[in-house]
Amino acid sequence: SSDNDGSSGDGKSKSRTVGVANFTLGGPYFNGMDRAIKAQAEGKGVKVISTDANGDAAKLAANVEDLISRKVDAVIISGGPLESAPAALNSLKAAKIPVILVDRKFQTGEYTSWIGPDNQRIGVQDGEFLAQQLPQGGKVAIIKGGPADNSIGLARTNGLKSALGKDSKFTLVEAPDFGNWGSDGGLSVTESLLASHKDLKAVFCENDAMCLGAQRAIANANLSSQIIIAGVDGQLEALQEIAKGGNYVVTGLNSADQIGRLGLDRAIEVLDGKSVEKDTVVDSPQITKKNAQEFIDKSKS
Amino acid sequence: MTLEVRAVRKAYGSVEVLHGVDLAGSGGDVVAVVGANGAGKSTLIKILSGAESLDSGELWLDGQRLALRSPHDAQAAGIRTVYQELTLISGLSVTENLLLGRMPRRAGLIDWTEAHRRARGLLDEAGFSGIDPATLAGDLTVARQQMVEIAKALASEPRVLVLDEPSAVLAGSDLDALFALIRRLQERNVLIIYVSHRLAEVTELATSIVVIRDGTVVKTTEPARTSEDELITLMAGRKLERIYPDARPEPGGELLAVRGLSRPGEFEDVSFTLRAGEIVGMFGLVGAGRSELARCLFGDTRVASGTVCLDGAPVRFDRPAAAISAGLALVTEDRKRTGMVASMSVRDNIALATLQARKRGPLIDRRRQKATVNDMIAKFDIRPGDCAALPIATLSGGNQQKSILAKWLLAGPRVLILDEPTRGVDMATRVDIYRTIDTLARSGHAVLLISSDLAEVIGATDRVLVMRNGRISGEIRSDVATEDQVLGYSIREAA
Amino acid sequence: MTSRRLTKPAEATATSSSRGLRFIGGRPITPMGVLVFLLVVLVAVMALSTDGFLSERNLTNLLKQMVTTGLLAFGMLVVILTGGIDLSVGSVVAFTGIVSAGLIADLPIPVAMAVAIAAGIGFGLINGMLIAGFNLAPFVVTLAALTTIRGLAFVYSEVPIAPSDPGFFSLGTAMLGPIPLTTVIMFAVFIAGGIFLSQTPAGRAIYAIGGNAETVRLAGISVRKHVVLAYGISGACAGLAGVILASRVGIAQPSVGVAFELDAIAACVIGGASLAGGRGSVKAAFGGVVVLALINNLLNLHGVQSYWQQVLKGLIIVAVILVQRRSQRRRA
Amino acid sequence: MTSRRLTKPAEATATSSSRGLRFIGGRPITPMGVLVFLLVVLVAVMALSTDGFLSERNLTNLLKQMVTTGLLAFGMLVVILTGGIDLSVGSVVAFTGIVSAGLIADLPIPVAMAVAIAAGIGFGLINGMLIAGFNLAPFVVTLAALTTIRGLAFVYSEVPIAPSDPGFFSLGTAMLGPIPLTTVIMFAVFIAGGIFLSQTPAGRAIYAIGGNAETVRLAGISVRKHVVLAYGISGACAGLAGVILASRVGIAQPSVGVAFELDAIAACVIGGASLAGGRGSVKAAFGGVVVLALINNLLNLHGVQSYWQQVLKGLIIVAVILVQRRSQRRRA
């Protein structure tokens, strides 16, 4: 096999191959991202090779190596909770392949460009909204997705704390157990929480999936009228609940779709030799009953 | 060198199985321990070998009180035991089994050539030269594994060698080799404690005989001053007037007919018939292929060529279940491996082949199952009498064997195949078994009795088939057969 | 190679651990006694150390939260009795959950759920056939199944499915008085299962196979059929658990159920089941489930931080089986 | 009645199950043959079906990627030979990785790594003592260890540690010509391990214990000591793997290594090891590692979508052990 073909060598030399290194596809947010990148590529006539590391940093590095073997022109890394991936970044640097980070900005290592949300900001938004909703304050529960080796969640929680913490009307209780970013986790953690804290006024989860579970636990406990819910991401099911105008009152959009599409465009710009912004923060509009429907329509279209 | 066992008592849970046993012997003696199944022989031996602790009583070796807390202590004191059950590691070579823990090494690594050489030496010295030290223990026949066990015990030059039914799986020249070995050890002033149900060899070997019944020594004597009949009576606690049943009436019609049955490498062109109401013995050297034949008849292995007819109709069993529903039963030669479920109770084991038989709706009728099983326990006099709920593993060898027979009789077979059913079974129990199959035969069943015991294979049967190298080499009517005749058929090489 | 090891550690401990015990259908009842003791202690500790524990809500949570592990544990026990293991249950939970949620778009809810559970049974039967039919190591077969079925769950739907029809939730949320319907279902499974294992020919055969498959085969009982049955039962329980979980959470995720098998196995072993097969009791396995649930509840009520929870949970499990073993020893 | 018996001298030893096999230190080498065949096929398939495969870069990747599984698989094999299992290796990888990365703040790099590996050995020894000392089920003890040690990794550092000192990466990234240093280390472990198991008394004792612990005890060999040793070795391998992984990835995460144990076990069984103990070869286990690595590489190079990769991986593993089994059957 000669060197200049590789996986990209399907005839026309114009055609490009972009590799996607997903840290995990085990959650709706992340495979939403993956699908968005593919969808965008369809339109642009770019070939996409997507890999999944099943939440294993070493496998991510391995996958990137495999992508390099297959002579991709650029690599998009969706690092999920990963703080950094020096090995992957180093081998990409060595192979002189541009790297686009989507959603997660690595703390260390060199990359070409990053596109993602400001998670701290989303937390602050949620916090401020809860503050309005609960003028006389009260007990607010925080349900974390996983251990703090995931600074995305940490940023969101810190955002919320910075908004509510300084206000003495509010007491914050962190659930002892993690919701593991899933609705089932959100459910059982909230159940346990309600057993010891009947007087909750609000529940904040580090993502919408857990909120959906929390909402059910609250409903089962007949506390829907007492406890309101705030989340992050803008997962479709969450938007629908918010539109209903129930106790799920707010979320901050962290649009996998938007970020994914921008990520691929950015990759193409880089390959076209355009000069690009290093870091791009995608703004995260607050979604409440008022505007939920339009976002639903958007994501449906 | 003297060993003394004084007033040893042992109870399992609430049941005392040894009620103050005494035994003594000195270097060069062969002390034979005989007794019915469950009498306590193996228990006594487990105590001597440190495998079980004694509740009360004393062990003295050369005027020193022994406190055996583990088999290790016993070995340190110079007492080595060859258990009724084989303990070789099937995945390791004979060499490693023999030298386990004492492998020769050079520069920290094992010196294989030296190891094999030493193993070879041990086997030769024990008189078992036929065994290649490089083979896996698991690939040896039981007989050969038994020999390796013995050679292994000798490797540590014990002062007391305890053998629990060593002859149960040995035969012919292997047995002769064992006897020769025992004599050599006597000359080396080793004390040998020898448990066996084979009174013939006991009277041949022993310098003194200890008879145990229900956990107490009923007599200590010498071969010269007793007879097999007396021993049997002492063991059984009653006079066994006759060992083998009277001749049965002329058998009825042909029940099972085997024609030209073959399985390459196991047996060739085997033909015979079993008639309703007759007991046919099958003798042969270990390895002759009888077990394989039995397994094949029972549908456990496929027929390569030939036919089997039941009531004149050709049958071809593809699995044991088919054979069973057609009215066959097979008591295998290997109790532990294919006869019982050690983890389950005696009742579960006896009911195993008839789980479907006694049901209420979809459920097992526990009450009826209990009743039938208890009948069997009583009928076969399985000891202890209230063992139904005990794990079968806690029964003595012979009682386990009876339980397995009971299991098959519950299945109500018409053709009963018994492969070495009396291996490790005491005389009184044997008589029970002979009676049972006799009554079965009289009620129209056909029985194939595979045995390596010449006397029994002639005495308890109507006809004797002899197998050699996988072929039927002869057939004799039992009433006219002599042991030498039968033996002749089994060893005479084809012209 | 034929193993003529008549003193296999398994057998050896078998007799020694059971010597001088009473038996029910051939299996010791001691572990049960220990468990009962353990449970009493745990409950006492919790009732005294926390105020929340005895609140009705908390007890209801307990009942709810033990359902999944409970169902999986029973299926696992049946498999373990045959001397096998089923690592695939977690993935089956995910698959059946998402499929049931997906199907109610076109099918009536009960039918959709039935189909999903049937799929679970199907997976179990395939596992069983591979294991019994070609006598492959259960560990690896079900490990492969774990991967494959997880993949299939995502293939069916990458994204969570949240059925709008509230009827979908009723199974998971209905209460019979203070007791959740799902808990009642779990109890029913355990009771029926207990009868099945101790009173039916198939149940006894499963015990026997774990003890000595060769003997069972020669007794005219199809080992293959019963092993397949055992894995089928495990699949059925996993399927049921998956459907119940999806219905309870109200949203079905393809990523749910990771490592569920471990709790199920732990429950069985805490209940004194032997992974070598042939030994284990339904009652005791259920006790194991309760112990695990109590441990989680205890740590949560005390607000122990999550990773300390993991640390303690591990240590407590070891402590529990140590107590088990000791007690068996003493009786031995 | 006399009961003399005879046997024909011809009645020689070997039965079918071993016919036509050679032995090394008394254990059969069959599975190896099958594996070699399997590997040749796999490689051929890949070389033909993909152009990327034979590129130097890809081969180097392969060598890198098999290191973790390889090291864990060797340790696992030793434990499996004793009839045990070690589920905790994945957590040990995480713990030792993060500790090594954390310690280099105050310690010279080699020392930090040594300390981390020592911690791994420590965990292994504790597992071993619990299992051998109190004769607890290895599955549950190491399952508990899995939870506990994972928790401890997070207790040590909730957040990932990315050492700035480039020296930390050298172990994981250094190359000896075309071959990564880490791969060389793995090979060294396998070679040394092979000699240990087949040529040293301790190694043979480990085999023997898996065969029949009781007999080994009677032979005056301390079963306890050797079982502890086995788990210690497994811990050491996991520790080494953890340090190497952290150094290779360049950042140590407390969450890494989930389910690593499964691949390691799969590798051993693909290599024909028996989870019942006593049977298994180092060469074959290594073969198993290579097979797994090739499967992953194959699926990646063909750009199979992630979920389908999982589906196929499971199916291929089953296919592989089916071939193994068949071949063993034919020989038996």
Ligand SMILES: Nc1ncnc2c1ncn2[C@@H]1O[C@H](COP(=O)(O)OP(=O)(O)OP(=O)(O)O)[C@@H](O)[C@H]1O
């Ligand atoms: N582990 C045990 N638990 C309970 N009872 C036992 C145990 N081992 C043996 N027994 C009982 O002790 C008695 C003696 O058993 P033992 O094995 O010593 O008999 P034996 O003389 O060797 O019989 P056999 O000739 O059949 O081997 C039997 O009643 C048996 O049921």
Ligand SMILES: Nc1ncnc2c1ncn2[C@@H]1O[C@H](COP(=O)(O)OP(=O)(O)OP(=O)(O)O)[C@@H](O)[C@H]1O
């Ligand atoms: N698969 C086996 N593995 C180990 N030992 C066996 C096996 N099958 C039989 N044996 C034992 O090896 C000895 C020889 O038995 P084999 O079945 O080879 O011939 P056989 O037909 O049993 O001899 P016989 O004609 O005396 O029954 C017997 O003692 C038997 O218990």
Ligand SMILES: [Mg+2]
């Ligand atoms: Mg005995």
Ligand SMILES: [Mg+2]
């Ligand atoms: Mg035989």
